[in-house]
Every structure is written in C-alpha cells, then in structure tokens.
Amino acid sequence: MNELELKYGCNPNQKPSRIFMENGRDLPIEVLNGKPGYINFMDAFNGWQLVKELKAATGYPAATSFKHVSPAGAAIGLPLTETLAKIYWVDDLGELSPLACAYARARGADRMSSYGDFIALSDVCDVPTARIIQREVSDGVIAPGYEPEALEILKSKRKGTYNIIKIDESYTPDLIERKQVYGITFEQGRNELVINDELFANRPTKNKEIPTSAIHDLAIAMITLKYTQSNSVAYACGGQAIGIGAGQQSRIHCTRLAGTKADNWYLRQSPTVMNLQFVDDIRRADRDNAIDLYIGEDYMDVLAEGEWQRIFKVKPEVFTREQKREWLDTMKGVALGSDAFFPFGDNIERAHKSGVEFIAQPGGSIRDDNVIETCDKYNIAMAFTGIRLFHH
Secondary structure, eight states: OOEEEESOSSSTTSOSEEEEOTTSOOOSEEEEESOOOHHHHHHHHHHHHHHHHHHHHHSSOEEEEEETTEEEEEEEOOOOOHHHHHHTTOTTSOSOOHHHHHHHHHHHTTHHHHTTEEEEESSOBOHHHHHHHHHSOEEEEEESOBOHHHHHHHHTGGGGTOEEEEEOTTOOOOSEEEEEETTEEEEEEOOOOOOOGGGGOOOOSSOOOOOHHHHHHHHHHHHHHHTSOSSEEEEEOSSBEEEEEESOSSHHHHHHHHHHHHHHHHHTTSHHHHTOOBOTTOOHHHHHHHHHHHTSTTTHHHHSTTTHHHHBSSOOOOOOHHHHHHHHTTOOOEEEEESSOOOSTHHHHHHHTTTEEEEEEOOOOTTHHHHHHHHHHTTOEEEEOOOOOOOO
16 A cells, blocks of 8 residues: 545645655555544654664663654653552553553653553553553554454544554665655655664763663653654653653753653652542543642642542642652652753753753753853763754
C-alpha cells in the first residue's frame, strides 16, 4: 500500500488529506484497527522514532506518550517503586513487564498532558502494557507488533474504534526530508544524530562526575528533545522524563515550565498527596485534575465548601507553600537537557530549585562563563554537547 486516504488534515476543513510515499515504496505501516487521522500519524511517527532511539541508546524497552506532536512523557522500562506504582495508578495490576513499566512512567509523568495521548512502544505490545492502555483515555498506539491477547484487549477500546498501528521496525527513511509551507517546499537532511555516552564527554564544570544512571537520564532528556517542538527543555530522573517544556519562545520560560511539571511530579509523591482520600466513584481524569489543582495555587477550587465533598472523603488541609518547598528541597539527582544553549545563568538557578545535579546542553553562548560559574556554585556537573536539537 503506497498511500492511505485520511478523513481530513489538522482540522476538519482541511481536505483532501492523505499520507503516501513519494518514492513509490509501500508505506511501512499497517493499520490493524481504527482510522487514524493526520495528527495521529504525526504523533505516531515522531513517537516511534523517539522510542526506537531510546532503546538503542539505553538497551531498555521504551515508551512515549505524545500529544500535539510533542511528547508529554518518555521513559525506559526500569522497575517501578511502590510509590511510583501508586502515583501512576498501576499498583493494582500485579507484576508489570519492562515495557509496561516504561509506558506507566511515560503516561504517569504528566497525566494532565497525557490525557488523550498517542502511544509509541519500542517493543511488541504485551498483555501487561495493553491492560494499562485499556484503562486510560488514549487515541491510539504504534508498535512493531502485538501479542494476540494484547491486540484483542486494545481492539475493545473506544467501542472497537481504537487506533492500532503496526510499523515495520526495519524501515529506513530517505536521508532527505521535505515539507511544504505556504506552497513552498523546504528540504533538509534528516537529523540522524546518534545520542550516546560520547555526546556527554566534554564537561567544563568543576564537577565532572556523571554516573551511568545520570547518563541514561541525560540521553532520555536529549532524545526526547530531539522530537519536541522547540524551544524545549526536559528534566529526567530515574529512567524517565519528569517535566517537558515545549514550544516556548524564551529559554527561561521553557526551563520554568518544565521545572514546574517536574516539581508537580515530585509533589505527587509527598505523604501529603499520597494520603489524600478520594471518594470511591471518582473518575480517573477528575482525580488527576483534583491533584493538579490541590498542589497548585488554585487549591481552593477543590477545597471550597461544597466542592471538596465531591472529591474527597475527608477534607484535606491546605498544602502550604512552605510545606511544598520543604518537600521539594529533598528532590535530588535530576538531569536536565536543553535543545539549544543556555544564554544566562538564570536557567541554572531555576533548575537547581528542582533538584538538578546534571545538565547537558550545546554550549556556545557568549555567556557560557556565567552558566558554568552558576553550575559550579551548586556543584552541578554539566556537559557541552556541541549539538543543537531544534525540531519544528
């Protein structure tokens, strides 16, 4: 099959719409269920590249949760701690496979952003992974294959219309890629940069120690950024992205946005949040939204009289700014990647507040000395990659 007609493009008024191969080859995909749309395929193909590279870089199965052509989360298949299993709402599913752990992490990092995601999996989708996907609101999944029982589980989603795509993992795209804007064709070489340990060898800071686990986290951050709309910054910890800031015009705004998401990920692990008592029949999306509001500045939206009764069995105490800061001060070992250089040390100051101890960025700013000095102030180990990773 050389082409596939789609219902419409980015919006219903954009017709006709299709995906096709210009070189006459067959499409490297098979739609096993559903009718994926234009944005679904954009998410699927970007997500597939991300997880394929993550697995190649780390050796672990990988998963990503994509929304609007940027990842909401990305992770490798490290085992979940008891706390993470609880905050990702998979503690009732028994033993999870490495691939299932990867998707639980990718989905769980930023559940608000992942709502209605398109999933990419590096490996054949197994039953434990399908069972996690089954219970979440999602648009579809792409993977190199599906176990028979897993495929049946997924086909039952959305009244049988869930989008399931199988991709040929041996497919290699042409080295030149093209896109059109305003009827004008742009052409460039594909970004074939391989992200591995060597990318993090140049360490200009006083602290040059970056353990293997942090190298994995830096690789996760940088590969995630390779497929995130720029400007972009990603925080990673323990085998997963925990905060992604995408599409911001200002670098510091990227760092703040991603840092706030990383903070929220860690605040959800605090005893204050872990001990929240939700009403028995609360929907998953309502619960996630309630947590997001509770740990933010608009906490009265869920604590006001008449509101909290709909959500909680027992009215929670206010999670004060001082209490949150005290908990966040215990956050350690976080890695940070940036798709372009940091122009000022203010990015490092913000990163430090979210437990960042390892940084990878291209370098090359006229203020590199200020950035290095700020890293040294907090004993942060930083690598200059020398490579920009803009994605548009």
